Amino acid sequence: MSNTVEFAKMNGLGNKILVVDMRGRTDKVTPQAAIALNADADTQFDQIMAIHDPKAQGTDAYIDILNSDGSKAQACGNGTRCVVQALAAETGKKAFTFQTVAGILNAVEHGDGTISVDMGQPVFEWSHIPLAEEFHDTSRIELQIGPIDNPVLHSPSAMSMGNPHAIFWVDRDPMSFDLERFGPLLENHPIFPEKANITLAQVISDSALRTRTWERGAGLTLACGSAACASAVSAARTGRTGRKVTIDVASSPIRQPLVIDWREDDHVVMTGPAEWEWSGALDPSTGTWSRDAERGAEAR
Ligand SMILES: N[C@H](CCC[C@H](N)C(=O)O)C(=O)O
Structure with a gap:
Protein backbone atom coordinates (compact mmCIF):
# COMPACT_ATOMS: atom_id res chain seq x y z
CA MET A 1 0.00 0.00 0.00
CA SER A 2 1.46 3.35 -1.06
CA ASN A 3 2.16 5.60 1.87
CA THR A 4 0.63 8.70 0.31
CA VAL A 5 -2.94 9.61 -0.63
CA GLU A 6 -4.44 12.58 -2.45
CA PHE A 7 -6.01 15.38 -0.46
CA ALA A 8 -7.62 18.76 -1.12
CA LYS A 9 -7.45 21.84 1.09
CA MET A 10 -10.98 23.25 0.94
CA ASN A 11 -13.28 25.42 3.01
CA GLY A 12 -16.99 25.50 3.75
CA LEU A 13 -17.82 29.14 4.48
CA GLY A 14 -14.31 29.54 5.89
CA ASN A 15 -14.47 26.33 7.98
CA LYS A 16 -11.04 24.82 7.17
CA ILE A 17 -11.38 21.33 5.75
CA LEU A 18 -8.94 18.73 4.46
CA VAL A 19 -10.71 16.22 2.20
CA VAL A 20 -8.54 13.09 2.18
CA ASP A 21 -9.06 10.29 -0.36
CA MET A 22 -8.72 6.99 1.55
CA ARG A 23 -10.65 4.95 -1.04
CA GLY A 24 -9.11 1.59 -1.88
CA ARG A 25 -7.33 1.37 1.47
CA THR A 26 -8.06 -0.24 4.81
CA ASP A 27 -6.02 2.10 7.03
CA LYS A 28 -7.24 5.38 8.55
CA VAL A 29 -5.95 8.90 8.97
CA THR A 30 -4.36 8.65 12.42
CA PRO A 31 -4.86 11.18 15.23
CA GLN A 32 -1.05 11.75 15.09
CA ALA A 33 -1.28 12.68 11.40
CA ALA A 34 -4.15 15.06 12.17
CA ILE A 35 -2.20 16.76 14.95
CA ALA A 36 0.89 17.11 12.73
CA LEU A 37 -1.13 18.54 9.81
CA ASN A 38 -2.86 21.01 12.13
CA ALA A 39 0.48 22.16 13.55
CA ASP A 40 1.64 23.30 10.10
CA ALA A 41 0.29 26.76 9.11
CA ASP A 42 -0.26 25.65 5.49
CA THR A 43 -2.38 22.60 6.33
CA GLN A 44 -3.93 23.87 9.57
CA PHE A 45 -7.58 22.74 9.56
CA ASP A 46 -10.76 22.42 11.60
CA GLN A 47 -11.89 19.00 10.30
CA ILE A 48 -10.48 16.22 8.16
CA MET A 49 -13.10 14.48 6.04
CA ALA A 50 -11.59 11.10 5.12
CA ILE A 51 -13.43 9.46 2.22
CA HIS A 52 -13.41 5.65 2.52
CA ASP A 53 -14.94 2.94 0.31
CA PRO A 54 -18.66 2.45 0.99
CA LYS A 55 -19.55 -0.04 3.74
CA ALA A 56 -23.31 -0.17 3.13
CA GLN A 57 -25.24 -0.91 -0.03
CA GLY A 58 -26.70 2.16 -1.71
CA THR A 59 -24.07 4.53 -0.31
CA ASP A 60 -21.33 6.29 -2.29
CA ALA A 61 -18.73 6.47 0.47
CA TYR A 62 -18.06 6.09 4.18
CA ILE A 63 -16.76 9.30 5.76
CA ASP A 64 -14.59 9.45 8.85
CA ILE A 65 -14.41 12.89 10.51
CA LEU A 66 -11.48 14.06 12.64
CA ASN A 67 -11.18 17.31 14.59
CA SER A 68 -7.93 19.26 14.63
CA ASP A 69 -6.99 17.84 18.05
CA GLY A 70 -7.18 14.30 16.57
CA SER A 71 -10.54 13.46 18.20
CA LYS A 72 -13.47 12.04 16.21
CA ALA A 73 -16.58 14.04 15.26
CA GLN A 74 -19.92 12.45 14.34
CA ALA A 75 -21.04 15.25 12.02
CA CYS A 76 -19.58 18.10 10.01
CA GLY A 77 -21.97 20.01 7.80
CA ASN A 78 -19.47 22.36 6.15
CA GLY A 79 -17.06 19.49 5.52
CA THR A 80 -19.78 17.36 3.96
CA ARG A 81 -20.40 20.12 1.39
CA CYS A 82 -16.68 20.06 0.58
CA VAL A 83 -16.80 16.28 0.05
CA VAL A 84 -19.77 16.70 -2.31
CA GLN A 85 -17.97 19.34 -4.33
CA ALA A 86 -14.81 17.22 -4.60
CA LEU A 87 -16.70 14.06 -5.66
CA ALA A 88 -19.02 15.97 -8.02
CA ALA A 89 -15.97 17.48 -9.76
CA GLU A 90 -14.40 14.01 -10.05
CA THR A 91 -17.43 12.01 -11.17
CA GLY A 92 -19.91 14.50 -12.69
CA LYS A 93 -22.54 13.11 -10.29
CA LYS A 94 -24.71 15.62 -8.44
CA ALA A 95 -26.42 13.56 -5.75
CA PHE A 96 -24.65 11.49 -3.10
CA THR A 97 -25.46 9.25 -0.16
CA PHE A 98 -22.82 9.02 2.55
CA GLN A 99 -22.48 6.91 5.66
CA THR A 100 -20.88 8.31 8.81
CA VAL A 101 -20.69 7.00 12.33
CA ALA A 102 -23.89 9.00 12.98
CA GLY A 103 -25.86 7.43 10.11
CA ILE A 104 -26.77 8.06 6.48
CA LEU A 105 -26.58 11.53 4.89
CA ASN A 106 -27.97 12.60 1.52
CA ALA A 107 -26.51 15.57 -0.33
CA VAL A 108 -26.92 17.28 -3.68
CA GLU A 109 -25.01 19.90 -5.66
CA HIS A 110 -27.25 22.52 -7.32
CA GLY A 111 -26.75 24.25 -10.68
CA ASP A 112 -25.53 27.45 -8.96
CA GLY A 113 -22.77 25.50 -7.20
CA THR A 114 -24.36 25.60 -3.74
CA ILE A 115 -24.76 22.28 -1.98
CA SER A 116 -27.58 20.97 0.21
CA VAL A 117 -26.90 18.37 2.87
CA ASP A 118 -29.69 16.53 4.68
CA MET A 119 -28.19 16.47 8.17
CA GLY A 120 -30.85 14.08 9.50
CA GLN A 121 -33.14 14.51 12.49
CA PRO A 122 -32.35 16.53 15.60
CA VAL A 123 -32.24 14.75 18.96
CA PHE A 124 -33.51 16.48 22.12
CA GLU A 125 -33.55 13.66 24.67
CA HIS A 267 -35.06 16.41 8.62
CA VAL A 268 -32.70 19.39 8.76
CA VAL A 269 -31.39 20.51 5.37
CA MET A 270 -28.47 22.91 5.19
CA THR A 271 -27.56 24.75 1.96
CA GLY A 272 -24.37 26.71 1.39
CA PRO A 273 -21.11 27.00 -0.55
CA ALA A 274 -17.86 25.02 -0.65
CA GLU A 275 -14.54 26.13 -2.08
CA TRP A 276 -11.49 24.21 -3.33
CA GLU A 277 -8.15 25.91 -2.49
CA TRP A 278 -5.34 23.53 -3.50
CA SER A 279 -4.46 19.84 -3.69
CA GLY A 280 -1.58 17.66 -2.60
CA ALA A 281 -0.57 14.29 -1.23
CA LEU A 282 -0.15 13.21 2.36
CA ASP A 283 0.88 10.23 4.44
CA PRO A 284 -2.20 9.27 6.51
CA SER A 285 -0.12 7.74 9.29
CA THR A 286 2.35 10.60 9.84
CA GLY A 287 0.79 13.69 8.25
CA THR A 288 3.85 14.35 6.06
CA TRP A 289 2.55 16.18 2.99
CA SER A 290 3.40 17.95 -0.26
CA ARG A 291 1.51 20.29 -2.58
CA ASP A 292 0.72 19.12 -6.09
CA ALA A 293 3.00 21.74 -7.64
CA GLU A 294 5.76 20.63 -5.29
CA ARG A 295 5.50 16.93 -6.06
CA GLY A 296 8.83 15.50 -6.84
CA ALA A 297 10.30 18.09 -4.53
CA GLU A 298 11.42 16.91 -1.13
CA ALA A 299 8.47 15.84 1.04
CA ARG A 300 8.00 17.95 4.13
N1 LIG B 1 -17.33 22.21 11.56
C1 LIG B 1 -18.32 21.17 11.62
C2 LIG B 1 -18.66 20.68 12.96
C3 LIG B 1 -17.58 19.93 13.61
C4 LIG B 1 -18.05 19.41 14.91
C5 LIG B 1 -16.97 18.97 15.76
N2 LIG B 1 -16.16 20.06 16.28
C6 LIG B 1 -17.47 18.06 16.87
O1 LIG B 1 -18.68 17.83 17.02
O2 LIG B 1 -16.60 17.56 17.59
C7 LIG B 1 -19.56 21.54 10.88
O3 LIG B 1 -19.48 22.29 9.93
O4 LIG B 1 -20.62 20.98 11.19
Missing part, protein backbone atom coordinates in the same frame (compact mmCIF):
# COMPACT_ATOMS: atom_id res chain seq x y z
CA TRP A 126 -31.07 14.55 27.46
CA SER A 127 -29.36 11.14 27.63
CA HIS A 128 -28.80 11.07 23.86
CA ILE A 129 -27.29 14.58 23.50
CA PRO A 130 -25.73 13.52 25.93
CA LEU A 131 -26.10 15.53 29.16
CA ALA A 132 -24.83 14.26 32.49
CA GLU A 133 -28.07 15.09 34.32
CA GLU A 134 -31.70 14.49 33.54
CA PHE A 135 -33.46 17.49 32.01
CA HIS A 136 -37.09 17.03 31.11
CA ASP A 137 -36.92 20.07 28.82
CA THR A 138 -33.58 20.48 27.03
CA SER A 139 -34.70 23.62 25.18
CA ARG A 140 -33.45 25.58 28.19
CA ILE A 141 -30.98 23.90 30.51
CA GLU A 142 -29.49 25.22 33.70
CA LEU A 143 -25.97 26.37 32.93
CA GLN A 144 -24.40 29.78 33.28
CA ILE A 145 -21.10 31.54 33.12
CA GLY A 146 -19.98 34.81 34.69
CA PRO A 147 -21.11 36.41 37.98
CA ILE A 148 -23.79 34.29 39.65
CA ASP A 149 -26.32 37.15 39.93
CA ASN A 150 -25.50 38.65 36.51
CA PRO A 151 -24.32 35.84 34.19
CA VAL A 152 -22.76 36.71 30.83
CA LEU A 153 -24.23 33.60 29.22
CA HIS A 154 -26.98 31.38 30.59
CA SER A 155 -29.79 28.86 29.93
CA PRO A 156 -28.66 27.41 26.59
CA SER A 157 -30.77 25.18 24.37
CA ALA A 158 -29.11 21.75 24.15
CA MET A 159 -29.51 19.21 21.36
CA SER A 160 -27.68 16.75 19.13
CA MET A 161 -27.33 17.06 15.38
CA GLY A 162 -25.40 13.76 15.43
CA ASN A 163 -22.93 15.72 17.60
CA PRO A 164 -23.62 17.63 20.83
CA HIS A 165 -24.50 21.34 20.74
CA ALA A 166 -25.36 24.06 23.24
CA ILE A 167 -26.86 27.29 21.88
CA PHE A 168 -26.66 30.40 24.07
CA TRP A 169 -29.10 33.15 23.08
CA VAL A 170 -27.51 36.59 23.06
CA ASP A 171 -29.06 40.00 22.44
CA ARG A 172 -26.03 41.67 20.90
CA ASP A 173 -23.45 40.82 18.25
CA PRO A 174 -21.91 37.37 19.01
CA MET A 175 -18.53 38.84 18.00
CA SER A 176 -18.66 41.15 21.03
CA PHE A 177 -18.32 38.23 23.49
CA ASP A 178 -15.05 36.79 24.75
CA LEU A 179 -15.79 33.33 23.34
CA GLU A 180 -12.10 32.44 23.36
CA ARG A 181 -12.24 32.59 27.16
CA PHE A 182 -15.69 31.05 27.77
CA GLY A 183 -15.54 28.45 24.97
CA PRO A 184 -13.10 26.01 26.59
CA LEU A 185 -14.88 26.20 29.97
CA LEU A 186 -18.25 25.45 28.41
CA GLU A 187 -16.99 22.80 25.95
CA ASN A 188 -15.51 20.87 28.87
CA HIS A 189 -18.25 21.54 31.44
CA PRO A 190 -19.19 18.35 33.37
CA ILE A 191 -22.80 18.69 32.21
CA PHE A 192 -21.51 17.54 28.76
CA PRO A 193 -19.95 14.08 29.27
CA GLU A 194 -18.85 13.98 25.60
CA LYS A 195 -18.10 17.74 25.60
CA ALA A 196 -20.11 20.05 23.31
CA ASN A 197 -19.91 22.56 20.49
CA ILE A 198 -20.75 25.98 21.97
CA THR A 199 -22.63 28.58 19.91
CA LEU A 200 -23.73 32.14 20.55
CA ALA A 201 -26.85 32.97 18.53
CA GLN A 202 -28.51 36.35 18.05
CA VAL A 203 -32.04 36.48 16.65
CA ILE A 204 -32.16 39.06 13.83
CA SER A 205 -35.72 38.38 12.63
CA ASP A 206 -38.15 35.47 12.59
CA SER A 207 -36.19 34.08 9.64
CA ALA A 208 -32.60 35.14 10.35
CA LEU A 209 -29.94 34.41 12.96
CA ARG A 210 -26.34 35.51 13.44
CA THR A 211 -24.06 32.91 15.05
CA ARG A 212 -20.53 32.24 16.22
CA THR A 213 -19.20 28.90 17.43
CA TRP A 214 -16.53 27.46 19.69
CA GLU A 215 -16.08 23.94 18.32
CA ARG A 216 -15.47 20.86 20.40
CA GLY A 217 -12.03 19.56 19.54
CA ALA A 218 -11.20 22.47 17.22
CA GLY A 219 -11.79 25.71 19.16
CA LEU A 220 -12.73 29.00 17.50
CA THR A 221 -13.46 28.28 13.84
CA LEU A 222 -14.57 30.63 11.09
CA ALA A 223 -17.80 28.64 10.62
CA CYS A 224 -19.60 25.50 11.83
CA GLY A 225 -22.41 23.96 9.79
CA SER A 226 -23.86 21.54 12.32
CA ALA A 227 -23.97 24.43 14.84
CA ALA A 228 -25.86 26.51 12.28
CA CYS A 229 -28.36 23.63 11.99
CA ALA A 230 -28.60 23.29 15.78
CA SER A 231 -29.13 27.07 16.12
CA ALA A 232 -31.92 27.09 13.54
CA VAL A 233 -33.69 24.09 15.08
CA SER A 234 -33.32 25.46 18.61
CA ALA A 235 -34.64 28.87 17.52
CA ALA A 236 -37.72 27.30 15.94
CA ARG A 237 -38.17 24.92 18.86
CA THR A 238 -38.23 27.80 21.35
CA GLY A 239 -40.54 29.96 19.23
CA ARG A 240 -37.85 32.49 18.31
CA THR A 241 -38.09 31.92 14.53
CA GLY A 242 -39.92 29.88 11.92
CA ARG A 243 -38.53 26.57 10.63
CA LYS A 244 -36.61 28.04 7.68
CA VAL A 245 -33.90 30.57 8.49
CA THR A 246 -30.79 32.13 7.02
CA ILE A 247 -27.72 32.04 9.22
CA ASP A 248 -25.21 34.83 9.03
CA VAL A 249 -22.10 33.13 10.39
CA ALA A 250 -20.55 36.16 12.09
CA SER A 251 -16.99 34.82 12.16
CA SER A 252 -16.88 33.79 8.49
CA PRO A 253 -14.94 35.91 5.98
CA ILE A 254 -17.41 34.72 3.33
CA ARG A 255 -20.49 36.94 3.43
CA GLN A 256 -22.94 34.35 2.15
CA PRO A 257 -25.58 33.00 4.52
CA LEU A 258 -26.27 29.35 5.20
CA VAL A 259 -29.90 28.43 4.64
CA ILE A 260 -31.33 25.94 7.12
CA ASP A 261 -34.71 24.30 6.62
CA TRP A 262 -36.10 22.15 9.44
CA ARG A 263 -38.57 20.33 7.21
CA GLU A 264 -41.96 19.06 8.30
CA ASP A 265 -40.59 15.49 8.03
CA ASP A 266 -38.17 16.48 10.84
Whole structure:
Protein backbone atom coordinates (compact mmCIF):
# COMPACT_ATOMS: atom_id res chain seq x y z
CA MET A 1 0.00 0.00 0.00
CA SER A 2 1.46 3.35 -1.06
CA ASN A 3 2.16 5.60 1.87
CA THR A 4 0.63 8.70 0.31
CA VAL A 5 -2.94 9.61 -0.63
CA GLU A 6 -4.44 12.58 -2.45
CA PHE A 7 -6.01 15.38 -0.46
CA ALA A 8 -7.62 18.76 -1.12
CA LYS A 9 -7.45 21.84 1.09
CA MET A 10 -10.98 23.25 0.94
CA ASN A 11 -13.28 25.42 3.01
CA GLY A 12 -16.99 25.50 3.75
CA LEU A 13 -17.82 29.14 4.48
CA GLY A 14 -14.31 29.54 5.89
CA ASN A 15 -14.47 26.33 7.98
CA LYS A 16 -11.04 24.82 7.17
CA ILE A 17 -11.38 21.33 5.75
CA LEU A 18 -8.94 18.73 4.46
CA VAL A 19 -10.71 16.22 2.20
CA VAL A 20 -8.54 13.09 2.18
CA ASP A 21 -9.06 10.29 -0.36
CA MET A 22 -8.72 6.99 1.55
CA ARG A 23 -10.65 4.95 -1.04
CA GLY A 24 -9.11 1.59 -1.88
CA ARG A 25 -7.33 1.37 1.47
CA THR A 26 -8.06 -0.24 4.81
CA ASP A 27 -6.02 2.10 7.03
CA LYS A 28 -7.24 5.38 8.55
CA VAL A 29 -5.95 8.90 8.97
CA THR A 30 -4.36 8.65 12.42
CA PRO A 31 -4.86 11.18 15.23
CA GLN A 32 -1.05 11.75 15.09
CA ALA A 33 -1.28 12.68 11.40
CA ALA A 34 -4.15 15.06 12.17
CA ILE A 35 -2.20 16.76 14.95
CA ALA A 36 0.89 17.11 12.73
CA LEU A 37 -1.13 18.54 9.81
CA ASN A 38 -2.86 21.01 12.13
CA ALA A 39 0.48 22.16 13.55
CA ASP A 40 1.64 23.30 10.10
CA ALA A 41 0.29 26.76 9.11
CA ASP A 42 -0.26 25.65 5.49
CA THR A 43 -2.38 22.60 6.33
CA GLN A 44 -3.93 23.87 9.57
CA PHE A 45 -7.58 22.74 9.56
CA ASP A 46 -10.76 22.42 11.60
CA GLN A 47 -11.89 19.00 10.30
CA ILE A 48 -10.48 16.22 8.16
CA MET A 49 -13.10 14.48 6.04
CA ALA A 50 -11.59 11.10 5.12
CA ILE A 51 -13.43 9.46 2.22
CA HIS A 52 -13.41 5.65 2.52
CA ASP A 53 -14.94 2.94 0.31
CA PRO A 54 -18.66 2.45 0.99
CA LYS A 55 -19.55 -0.04 3.74
CA ALA A 56 -23.31 -0.17 3.13
CA GLN A 57 -25.24 -0.91 -0.03
CA GLY A 58 -26.70 2.16 -1.71
CA THR A 59 -24.07 4.53 -0.31
CA ASP A 60 -21.33 6.29 -2.29
CA ALA A 61 -18.73 6.47 0.47
CA TYR A 62 -18.06 6.09 4.18
CA ILE A 63 -16.76 9.30 5.76
CA ASP A 64 -14.59 9.45 8.85
CA ILE A 65 -14.41 12.89 10.51
CA LEU A 66 -11.48 14.06 12.64
CA ASN A 67 -11.18 17.31 14.59
CA SER A 68 -7.93 19.26 14.63
CA ASP A 69 -6.99 17.84 18.05
CA GLY A 70 -7.18 14.30 16.57
CA SER A 71 -10.54 13.46 18.20
CA LYS A 72 -13.47 12.04 16.21
CA ALA A 73 -16.58 14.04 15.26
CA GLN A 74 -19.92 12.45 14.34
CA ALA A 75 -21.04 15.25 12.02
CA CYS A 76 -19.58 18.10 10.01
CA GLY A 77 -21.97 20.01 7.80
CA ASN A 78 -19.47 22.36 6.15
CA GLY A 79 -17.06 19.49 5.52
CA THR A 80 -19.78 17.36 3.96
CA ARG A 81 -20.40 20.12 1.39
CA CYS A 82 -16.68 20.06 0.58
CA VAL A 83 -16.80 16.28 0.05
CA VAL A 84 -19.77 16.70 -2.31
CA GLN A 85 -17.97 19.34 -4.33
CA ALA A 86 -14.81 17.22 -4.60
CA LEU A 87 -16.70 14.06 -5.66
CA ALA A 88 -19.02 15.97 -8.02
CA ALA A 89 -15.97 17.48 -9.76
CA GLU A 90 -14.40 14.01 -10.05
CA THR A 91 -17.43 12.01 -11.17
CA GLY A 92 -19.91 14.50 -12.69
CA LYS A 93 -22.54 13.11 -10.29
CA LYS A 94 -24.71 15.62 -8.44
CA ALA A 95 -26.42 13.56 -5.75
CA PHE A 96 -24.65 11.49 -3.10
CA THR A 97 -25.46 9.25 -0.16
CA PHE A 98 -22.82 9.02 2.55
CA GLN A 99 -22.48 6.91 5.66
CA THR A 100 -20.88 8.31 8.81
CA VAL A 101 -20.69 7.00 12.33
CA ALA A 102 -23.89 9.00 12.98
CA GLY A 103 -25.86 7.43 10.11
CA ILE A 104 -26.77 8.06 6.48
CA LEU A 105 -26.58 11.53 4.89
CA ASN A 106 -27.97 12.60 1.52
CA ALA A 107 -26.51 15.57 -0.33
CA VAL A 108 -26.92 17.28 -3.68
CA GLU A 109 -25.01 19.90 -5.66
CA HIS A 110 -27.25 22.52 -7.32
CA GLY A 111 -26.75 24.25 -10.68
CA ASP A 112 -25.53 27.45 -8.96
CA GLY A 113 -22.77 25.50 -7.20
CA THR A 114 -24.36 25.60 -3.74
CA ILE A 115 -24.76 22.28 -1.98
CA SER A 116 -27.58 20.97 0.21
CA VAL A 117 -26.90 18.37 2.87
CA ASP A 118 -29.69 16.53 4.68
CA MET A 119 -28.19 16.47 8.17
CA GLY A 120 -30.85 14.08 9.50
CA GLN A 121 -33.14 14.51 12.49
CA PRO A 122 -32.35 16.53 15.60
CA VAL A 123 -32.24 14.75 18.96
CA PHE A 124 -33.51 16.48 22.12
CA GLU A 125 -33.55 13.66 24.67
CA TRP A 126 -31.07 14.55 27.46
CA SER A 127 -29.36 11.14 27.63
CA HIS A 128 -28.80 11.07 23.86
CA ILE A 129 -27.29 14.58 23.50
CA PRO A 130 -25.73 13.52 25.93
CA LEU A 131 -26.10 15.53 29.16
CA ALA A 132 -24.83 14.26 32.49
CA GLU A 133 -28.07 15.09 34.32
CA GLU A 134 -31.70 14.49 33.54
CA PHE A 135 -33.46 17.49 32.01
CA HIS A 136 -37.09 17.03 31.11
CA ASP A 137 -36.92 20.07 28.82
CA THR A 138 -33.58 20.48 27.03
CA SER A 139 -34.70 23.62 25.18
CA ARG A 140 -33.45 25.58 28.19
CA ILE A 141 -30.98 23.90 30.51
CA GLU A 142 -29.49 25.22 33.70
CA LEU A 143 -25.97 26.37 32.93
CA GLN A 144 -24.40 29.78 33.28
CA ILE A 145 -21.10 31.54 33.12
CA GLY A 146 -19.98 34.81 34.69
CA PRO A 147 -21.11 36.41 37.98
CA ILE A 148 -23.79 34.29 39.65
CA ASP A 149 -26.32 37.15 39.93
CA ASN A 150 -25.50 38.65 36.51
CA PRO A 151 -24.32 35.84 34.19
CA VAL A 152 -22.76 36.71 30.83
CA LEU A 153 -24.23 33.60 29.22
CA HIS A 154 -26.98 31.38 30.59
CA SER A 155 -29.79 28.86 29.93
CA PRO A 156 -28.66 27.41 26.59
CA SER A 157 -30.77 25.18 24.37
CA ALA A 158 -29.11 21.75 24.15
CA MET A 159 -29.51 19.21 21.36
CA SER A 160 -27.68 16.75 19.13
CA MET A 161 -27.33 17.06 15.38
CA GLY A 162 -25.40 13.76 15.43
CA ASN A 163 -22.93 15.72 17.60
CA PRO A 164 -23.62 17.63 20.83
CA HIS A 165 -24.50 21.34 20.74
CA ALA A 166 -25.36 24.06 23.24
CA ILE A 167 -26.86 27.29 21.88
CA PHE A 168 -26.66 30.40 24.07
CA TRP A 169 -29.10 33.15 23.08
CA VAL A 170 -27.51 36.59 23.06
CA ASP A 171 -29.06 40.00 22.44
CA ARG A 172 -26.03 41.67 20.90
CA ASP A 173 -23.45 40.82 18.25
CA PRO A 174 -21.91 37.37 19.01
CA MET A 175 -18.53 38.84 18.00
CA SER A 176 -18.66 41.15 21.03
CA PHE A 177 -18.32 38.23 23.49
CA ASP A 178 -15.05 36.79 24.75
CA LEU A 179 -15.79 33.33 23.34
CA GLU A 180 -12.10 32.44 23.36
CA ARG A 181 -12.24 32.59 27.16
CA PHE A 182 -15.69 31.05 27.77
CA GLY A 183 -15.54 28.45 24.97
CA PRO A 184 -13.10 26.01 26.59
CA LEU A 185 -14.88 26.20 29.97
CA LEU A 186 -18.25 25.45 28.41
CA GLU A 187 -16.99 22.80 25.95
CA ASN A 188 -15.51 20.87 28.87
CA HIS A 189 -18.25 21.54 31.44
CA PRO A 190 -19.19 18.35 33.37
CA ILE A 191 -22.80 18.69 32.21
CA PHE A 192 -21.51 17.54 28.76
CA PRO A 193 -19.95 14.08 29.27
CA GLU A 194 -18.85 13.98 25.60
CA LYS A 195 -18.10 17.74 25.60
CA ALA A 196 -20.11 20.05 23.31
CA ASN A 197 -19.91 22.56 20.49
CA ILE A 198 -20.75 25.98 21.97
CA THR A 199 -22.63 28.58 19.91
CA LEU A 200 -23.73 32.14 20.55
CA ALA A 201 -26.85 32.97 18.53
CA GLN A 202 -28.51 36.35 18.05
CA VAL A 203 -32.04 36.48 16.65
CA ILE A 204 -32.16 39.06 13.83
CA SER A 205 -35.72 38.38 12.63
CA ASP A 206 -38.15 35.47 12.59
CA SER A 207 -36.19 34.08 9.64
CA ALA A 208 -32.60 35.14 10.35
CA LEU A 209 -29.94 34.41 12.96
CA ARG A 210 -26.34 35.51 13.44
CA THR A 211 -24.06 32.91 15.05
CA ARG A 212 -20.53 32.24 16.22
CA THR A 213 -19.20 28.90 17.43
CA TRP A 214 -16.53 27.46 19.69
CA GLU A 215 -16.08 23.94 18.32
CA ARG A 216 -15.47 20.86 20.40
CA GLY A 217 -12.03 19.56 19.54
CA ALA A 218 -11.20 22.47 17.22
CA GLY A 219 -11.79 25.71 19.16
CA LEU A 220 -12.73 29.00 17.50
CA THR A 221 -13.46 28.28 13.84
CA LEU A 222 -14.57 30.63 11.09
CA ALA A 223 -17.80 28.64 10.62
CA CYS A 224 -19.60 25.50 11.83
CA GLY A 225 -22.41 23.96 9.79
CA SER A 226 -23.86 21.54 12.32
CA ALA A 227 -23.97 24.43 14.84
CA ALA A 228 -25.86 26.51 12.28
CA CYS A 229 -28.36 23.63 11.99
CA ALA A 230 -28.60 23.29 15.78
CA SER A 231 -29.13 27.07 16.12
CA ALA A 232 -31.92 27.09 13.54
CA VAL A 233 -33.69 24.09 15.08
CA SER A 234 -33.32 25.46 18.61
CA ALA A 235 -34.64 28.87 17.52
CA ALA A 236 -37.72 27.30 15.94
CA ARG A 237 -38.17 24.92 18.86
CA THR A 238 -38.23 27.80 21.35
CA GLY A 239 -40.54 29.96 19.23
CA ARG A 240 -37.85 32.49 18.31
CA THR A 241 -38.09 31.92 14.53
CA GLY A 242 -39.92 29.88 11.92
CA ARG A 243 -38.53 26.57 10.63
CA LYS A 244 -36.61 28.04 7.68
CA VAL A 245 -33.90 30.57 8.49
CA THR A 246 -30.79 32.13 7.02
CA ILE A 247 -27.72 32.04 9.22
CA ASP A 248 -25.21 34.83 9.03
CA VAL A 249 -22.10 33.13 10.39
CA ALA A 250 -20.55 36.16 12.09
CA SER A 251 -16.99 34.82 12.16
CA SER A 252 -16.88 33.79 8.49
CA PRO A 253 -14.94 35.91 5.98
CA ILE A 254 -17.41 34.72 3.33
CA ARG A 255 -20.49 36.94 3.43
CA GLN A 256 -22.94 34.35 2.15
CA PRO A 257 -25.58 33.00 4.52
CA LEU A 258 -26.27 29.35 5.20
CA VAL A 259 -29.90 28.43 4.64
CA ILE A 260 -31.33 25.94 7.12
CA ASP A 261 -34.71 24.30 6.62
CA TRP A 262 -36.10 22.15 9.44
CA ARG A 263 -38.57 20.33 7.21
CA GLU A 264 -41.96 19.06 8.30
CA ASP A 265 -40.59 15.49 8.03
CA ASP A 266 -38.17 16.48 10.84
CA HIS A 267 -35.06 16.41 8.62
CA VAL A 268 -32.70 19.39 8.76
CA VAL A 269 -31.39 20.51 5.37
CA MET A 270 -28.47 22.91 5.19
CA THR A 271 -27.56 24.75 1.96
CA GLY A 272 -24.37 26.71 1.39
CA PRO A 273 -21.11 27.00 -0.55
CA ALA A 274 -17.86 25.02 -0.65
CA GLU A 275 -14.54 26.13 -2.08
CA TRP A 276 -11.49 24.21 -3.33
CA GLU A 277 -8.15 25.91 -2.49
CA TRP A 278 -5.34 23.53 -3.50
CA SER A 279 -4.46 19.84 -3.69
CA GLY A 280 -1.58 17.66 -2.60
CA ALA A 281 -0.57 14.29 -1.23
CA LEU A 282 -0.15 13.21 2.36
CA ASP A 283 0.88 10.23 4.44
CA PRO A 284 -2.20 9.27 6.51
CA SER A 285 -0.12 7.74 9.29
CA THR A 286 2.35 10.60 9.84
CA GLY A 287 0.79 13.69 8.25
CA THR A 288 3.85 14.35 6.06
CA TRP A 289 2.55 16.18 2.99
CA SER A 290 3.40 17.95 -0.26
CA ARG A 291 1.51 20.29 -2.58
CA ASP A 292 0.72 19.12 -6.09
CA ALA A 293 3.00 21.74 -7.64
CA GLU A 294 5.76 20.63 -5.29
CA ARG A 295 5.50 16.93 -6.06
CA GLY A 296 8.83 15.50 -6.84
CA ALA A 297 10.30 18.09 -4.53
CA GLU A 298 11.42 16.91 -1.13
CA ALA A 299 8.47 15.84 1.04
CA ARG A 300 8.00 17.95 4.13
N1 LIG B 1 -17.33 22.21 11.56
C1 LIG B 1 -18.32 21.17 11.62
C2 LIG B 1 -18.66 20.68 12.96
C3 LIG B 1 -17.58 19.93 13.61
C4 LIG B 1 -18.05 19.41 14.91
C5 LIG B 1 -16.97 18.97 15.76
N2 LIG B 1 -16.16 20.06 16.28
C6 LIG B 1 -17.47 18.06 16.87
O1 LIG B 1 -18.68 17.83 17.02
O2 LIG B 1 -16.60 17.56 17.59
C7 LIG B 1 -19.56 21.54 10.88
O3 LIG B 1 -19.48 22.29 9.93
O4 LIG B 1 -20.62 20.98 11.19
